[in-house]
Amino acid sequence: MNTHNFYAGPAILPKQVFKKAADAVLNFNGLGLSILEISHRSKDFKEVMEKSHSLVKELLNINDDYEVLFLTGGASSQFYMTCMNILNNGDTAAYVNTGTWSKKAIAEAKHFGNIEVVASSEDKGFTYIPKLDQDYSKYKFAHITTNNTIFGTQYAEIPNINTQLVADMSSDIFSRRLDVNKFDVIYAGAQKNLGPAGVTLVIVKKDILGKVEREIPTMLDYQTHISKGSAFNTPPVFPIYTSMLSLEWLKENGGVEGAEKRNNEKAELLYNTIDNSSLFFAPVLGDDRSKMNVVFKLHDDSHTEAFLASANANNCIGITGHRSVGGFRASIYNAMELDSVKVLAETIKSFDANQG
Amino acid sequence: MNTHNFYAGPAILPKQVFKKAADAVLNFNGLGLSILEISHRSKDFKEVMEKSHSLVKELLNINDDYEVLFLTGGASSQFYMTCMNILNNGDTAAYVNTGTWSKKAIAEAKHFGNIEVVASSEDKGFTYIPKLDQDYSKYKFAHITTNNTIFGTQYAEIPNINTQLVADMSSDIFSRRLDVNKFDVIYAGAQKNLGPAGVTLVIVKKDILGKVEREIPTMLDYQTHISKGSAFNTPPVFPIYTSMLSLEWLKENGGVEGAEKRNNEKAELLYNTIDNSSLFFAPVLGDDRSKMNVVFKLHDDSHTEAFLASANANNCIGITGHRSVGGFRASIYNAMELDSVKVLAETIKSFDANQG
Numbered sequence: 001m002n003t004h005n006f007y008a009g010p011a012i013l014p015k016q017v018f019k020k021a022a023d024a025v026l027n028f029n030g031l032g033l034s035i036l037e038i039s040h041r042s043k044d045f046k047e048v049m050e051k052s053h054s055l056v057k058e059l060l061n062i063n064d065d066y067e068v069l070f071l072t073g074g075a076s077s078q079f080y081m082t083c084m085n086i087l088n089n090g091d092t093a094a095y096v097n098t099g100t101w102s103k104k105a106i107a108e109a110k111h112f113g114n115i116e117v118v119a120s121s122e123d124k125g126f127t128y129i130p131k132l133d134q135d136y137s138k139y140k141f142a143h144i145t146t147n148n149t150i151f152g153t154q155y156a157e158i159p160n161i162n163t164q165l166v167a168d169m170s171s172d173i174f175s176r177r178l179d180v181n182k183f184d185v186i187y188a189g190a191q192k193n194l195g196p197a198g199v200t201l202v203i204v205k206k207d208i209l210g211k212v213e214r215e216i217p218t219m220l221d222y223q224t225h226i227s228k229g230s231a232f233n234t235p236p237v238f239p240i241y242t243s244m245l246s247l248e249w250l251k252e253n254g255g256v257e258g259a260e261k262r263n264n265e266k267a268e269l270l271y272n273t274i275d276n277s278s279l280f281f282a283p284v285l286g287d288d289r290s291k292m293n294v295v296f297k298l299h300d301d302s303h304t305e306a307f308l309a310s311a312n313a314n315n316c317i318g319i320t321g322h323r324s325v326g327g328f329r330a331s332i333y334n335a336m337e338l339d340s341v342k343v344l345a346e347t348i349k350s351f352d353a354n355q356g
Numbered sequence: 357m358n359t360h361n362f363y364a365g366p367a368i369l370p371k372q373v374f375k376k377a378a379d380a381v382l383n384f385n386g387l388g389l390s391i392l393e394i395s396h397r398s399k400d401f402k403e404v405m406e407k408s409h410s411l412v413k414e415l416l417n418i419n420d421d422y423e424v425l426f427l428t429g430g431a432s433s434q435f436y437m438t439c440m441n442i443l444n445n446g447d448t449a450a451y452v453n454t455g456t457w458s459k460k461a462i463a464e465a466k467h468f469g470n471i472e473v474v475a476s477s478e479d480k481g482f483t484y485i486p487k488l489d490q491d492y493s494k495y496k497f498a499h500i501t502t503n504n505t506i507f508g509t510q511y512a513e514i515p516n517i518n519t520q521l522v523a524d525m526s527s528d529i530f531s532r533r534l535d536v537n538k539f540d541v542i543y544a545g546a547q548k549n550l551g552p553a554g555v556t557l558v559i560v561k562k563d564i565l566g567k568v569e570r571e572i573p574t575m576l577d578y579q580t581h582i583s584k585g586s587a588f589n590t591p592p593v594f595p596i597y598t599s600m601l602s603l604e605w606l607k608e609n610g611g612v613e614g615a616e617k618r619n620n621e622k623a624e625l626l627y628n629t630i631d632n633s634s635l636f637f638a639p640v641l642g643d644d645r646s647k648m649n650v651v652f653k654l655h656d657d658s659h660t661e662a663f664l665a666s667a668n669a670n671n672c673i674g675i676t677g678h679r680s681v682g683g684f685r686a687s688i689y690n691a692m693e694l695d696s697v698k699v700l701a702e703t704i705k706s707f708d709a710n711q712g
Contacts, residue, residue: 012393025378036552037368072428076589080573196392198592217436233432236554
C-alpha cells in the first residue's frame, strides 16, 4: 500500500526520481560505474552540473545578471554567508521576523553588521505575514523568509522593497511563479522542493559582490564558486544529480506554472476541509496561509491521539505538528500528489463526522 | 566486463555498498520509503547517525576525549574552520608544505593567525616527506597532510610533535592503523576511503575547544555540532547513510588492520612492477611512497598515448596523472580489489615487454 509522506523535510521527491537515482547508484549513464564513484571532473558529471544550473535558470526564467550555485551547508550556512559577502562592517540590514528560521537568520547576521528587525509577527504567535510598506532605502538589504515551515505562513505576494532583497526560500522555491528580478540573493536548502538533503541552491545577482572590505575565506566567497561553476572543490555529486532529475521532472510537468496550479488545488482542498470541519481549525488565516505547510489544530486536544491513529491507519505519516506549535502539519511540496492529499482530507472529514 | 576505476576521487566504494545504497533509495529499512524522503529526526535515521559515529570510534579505537562529527563543505572548509575554532588572533601555527592541498590549507589559515611554514618538500617537486624533528612547543598547533593525493607521498609514520597536531587525512583515513591520541583534530573529505562526496569527517579532541576569543558563526563552531550529534541542521542524509554502509563493510573485512594488510599488498605489487620495468619509474622513493596514490611516469613521454590505450583496452580507467605532475597515477583506496591492481600491473608489465 502507498505511504503518504507529509513530513516537513527531507521530503518526498517524485517516484521517477527515486527510480532513476537508484539506477544511477548501480550504473550511471550506462558507463558501468556508479554515480558515487564518478570523478566530478569527468565529462559525464560536468554535463550533470551544467544541466542542473541551466534547468534552474530556465525554470525560474533567470537572466544573466544572476548566477546559480549549488553549495553545501544548508540554508543555515547561508544565514552568515550572505552577510559575509554583502554586508560591510557598519552597514545596517533590515530583517523581518516571521518565526524560528527568521530568528536564526537574524542571530547569525549580527556577527557581521547592524541588524534591525523592521517587522515581526511574534505578537500573534507568528500566525501572519507582516506588511512591508516602509521606506527601506537606508538599509543595505532587507531579508525575508518567504515560507515559514513551522508556523505555516507564506508571503502570498513578494513585496516591493526599495533596497536589495535577500530571501530564504528553502520551503517554497519552485512551488510557484517567481520574479527573480525582485531579489539580490535567494537561497534554499534542497530537501523540500528540489532534491535530497546535502545541497543548497543559491541564486545571486553578480553586481552586488566584491564590495565588502573584510577578508572572506575562499570557500565562503560566492565569487569562488561562481568562477568554478560550483566545482571549486568536490561538490556533493549525488545530491546534485538527484536535484537535476527532480528539475527534469518539474520541466516535464508544466514547470513552476504547472506546480503552482497543482499546489493551489492541493492547499485549497486541505484548508477547505479543515474550515468546514467542527473539530479542526487552521490558526493562519486568509492570504497568509502557506500552500506548502498546512498547519491545523483541534479545538479539543484530547482527540489528538485518536486522530493520529486514524491518519496512520490510512497510511498518512509525518503529520505531527512542530513541537513549538503543537497540533498537526501536512507538508504538501511539489512532489506530493493530489491523491495523497485527498486521502488526508478524507481522513479529516470522516474523523470529524464520527467524533464531531 | 569489470571496469577498474583508478580515479583519485570521488572514488570507488565496495560493490555491496553500491547495492545496499541503491536498495535504500527505493525502500529504506523496509519502511516503504526512500532514504531520500526520510526525516532526519526519524527513529530510523537517528540509528544511522548513531551507528555512523560509533563505527568510526570503534574502527579507529577512539576514546571519549574525542568527538566524531559528520559535516559538509569538504576538507576545503576545514582549512579555515579548524583555525577559526582553535587559533586565536596573535597565535602562531606551524604548517608543513607537502604540495597542493597543504598550500591551500596554509592560504586559508592565514586569515586567522600567524602561519609559519616549518618544513617543505617544494625544493624537490614535492616528491618526499620532510623530517619533522624540531621543537614545536612555541606553536599553537602543527598541521600536516598525511597523504598527498596529487604527488603520491605519504607519511610512513605519524611524527611525534610536541604541540597540538592537526591533520588533513582526506585520502588515507581508514587505510591503516592509527593512533588517534597523537592528534587534536583530524579531518577528511569522505570521497576516498569513507563514502560518496558530500560529507566530511571531523575527529576533534574536546578539551581544545571553546578557547578562542573571536565570535564564530553557529554553523562554523565545532561545539554546535558536538552538542547536536552532527544534526544541528539537516545533515546530508544519503552521503552519511552510504558512509555507514562503507564502515560496516570495513568492519566485516578485518577493520583498518585488514585494510592496511591489503593496501600494503596492492601498493607493493604496483611499485615493484614499476621498479622492475625499463620504461616506467616512480618519482617518489622509499618510505615516502603513498600506498593510496601510486604516481609513475615514462622515461620517454612519447609512449604516453600508447600506454593509456593499453590501459583502456584492459578496462583500467582514471590513470592519467594530475595536470600539475603529468605521467600516471593509480589511486588504490580501500575498496580497490587486488585483482584490479593485478590487471593494471599486468598492463604495465606487458607494455614494458612489448615496447621496452
